[in-house]
Amino acid sequence: MVIIGRVSAADLNRAARSLEGRSASAILAWAFERFAGRRLGLTSAFGPEGCALIDLAMQVRPDVPIYTIDTGHLFAETIAVREAYRRRGANVVVVEPSMTLDRQAANHGPRLYERDPDQCCAIRKVEPMRRLLAGLDVWITAIRRDQSAARRDTPIVGTVPVPRREPVVKIAPLAAWTRKQTWAYLVENDLPYNPLLDRGYTSIGCAPCTQVVEAGAGERDGRWAGHDKSECGIHSL
């Protein structure tokens, strides 16, 4: 199977294996060089790992597009940290769902996140992500294997199927990073981060679906509390 240009699935599998153990900077440098001239973008919700990855990526390519989905339910603090990175020169591109919150309420009723968070995420996160991926060849993401069981097998290089064209290459330069390593990078480099992370939140998504967690809880346990759900769906595409 050809992925993009003359890159085959076998090439990507070889690359994924050879990049294990390499630094995040080396993986980013490989990605920018290997896919030069291709439509490449990083996505982030401005969590700690996203902030670290943005800083690392901008050292290799200062104008790399940083796509971020604004669901309309973000914390003010999340928007503030997004704007802090924009002031640092990040090429932040905000992507919004096709359906406005008013239209969603008219079609599905108010507070859909309480009754059917999967449908709410499908409308407010997955739909804009699919649209974004349709215009990209390479997607760089900040997810880490140690964030949750669902992310434990994240490859450094994988693919995401896209309708009616070749798959998008998905690269996770921080796959092997730990939470401790992420925070060390943020602190050592004095990078802006979401102040809610100092107030008991360990993973931050939309305000209605994010709670403070007890000490020692799983990093993503404060997301969709009370629902059998741990992912919004964009990493299952």
Ligand code: SF4
């Ligand atoms: S995280 Fe909550 S509010 Fe945000 S899109 Fe998903 S269900 Fe809706």
